[in-house]
Amino acid sequence: MSQSPNKPLTSKIYVEGRYNKYCRDLPQTIFYCPECKGHPRRRKKCEHCEGFGKLTKDSVQELIAWVAGKQFGTRKNKFHGSGREDIDVRMLGTGRPFVFELNNAKIHDVDLAELEEEINRRNEGRMAVRNLHYSEKTRVVILKESKHAKEYEALVAVDGAFDADKIKTILEERVTIQQQTPGRVAHRRADLTRERWIELLSVEPEADAPGELDKDGNEIPSGRARIRMRTAHGTYVKEVLSGESGRTEPNVGELLGAPCRCLELDVLGILGEEGDEVAEKIVFQAPFGGGLE
Secondary structure: OOOOOOOOOOOOEEEEEEEEEOOOOOOOOOOEOOOOOOOOOHHHHOOOOOOOOEOOOOOHHHHHHHHHHHHHOOOEEEEEEOOOOOOOOEEEEEEEEEEEEEEOOOOOOOOHHHHHHHHHHHOOOOEEEEEEEEOOOHHHHHHHHOOOOEEEEEEEEEOOOOOHHHHHHHOOOEEEEEEEOOHHHOOOOOOOEEEEEEEEEEEEEOOOOOOEEOOOOOEEOOEEEEEEEEEOOOOOHHHHHHOOOOOEEOOHHHHHOOOEEEEEEEEEEEOOOOOOHHHHHHHOOOEOEOOOO
């Protein structure tokens, strides 16, 4: 049995690894209904979620918990991620680091290689985990407090055509932006203007892309492009692309000479704070052997 020599001996067990998310309908953690909060009694009469208690069927947390909980002999768990992506954003590349905390575990000798294989078998095409290894509580703090640049690829709708000359001058140049808290998160984030940076790595127009339709079914004149970019920790990427009516200045549309809007977004990599890929491996080095690839 493949087992860490530092096998946990307490009722709290910490398992560290990375997850990939391959679909656009899966939140990282349980998405409780904002009205009833999933309360067993209140949700029965909740019209917002129709008694379900949640706004999505499952989450990365639950897909891991349904397998890990059975093997460790507990239903109590917490999910600690190194940041999170929006529900409609895929997490690709080497995945996002996380620590899965299991409380009141009755079984301590779980083979994590077999656990990883079973989680991935049950969730093929939706999500996957990798490099599972036993960890410790201090890793939760490191994951929560460490700052990381990100690499993204976005499919954007373009109103007109990008300026080819501007593209040549801006690629791989670090641009400082001022970003006001987006309206979509203003209810839970202080309304501040923060300084961030972005780097455009590539801009590729999509040939013969289908046009978008308005509410009446009429085609909206526009093109599409794929943009690959890196951003500073804490950057709201969808708003960097659209500008959100001036709340992000400058934005990608201004830099490239044509208004654009995000249609799809993928995270390609979790990097070091300054965009250094090597730093990622240092920060997330496994404490008990069985290190990350």
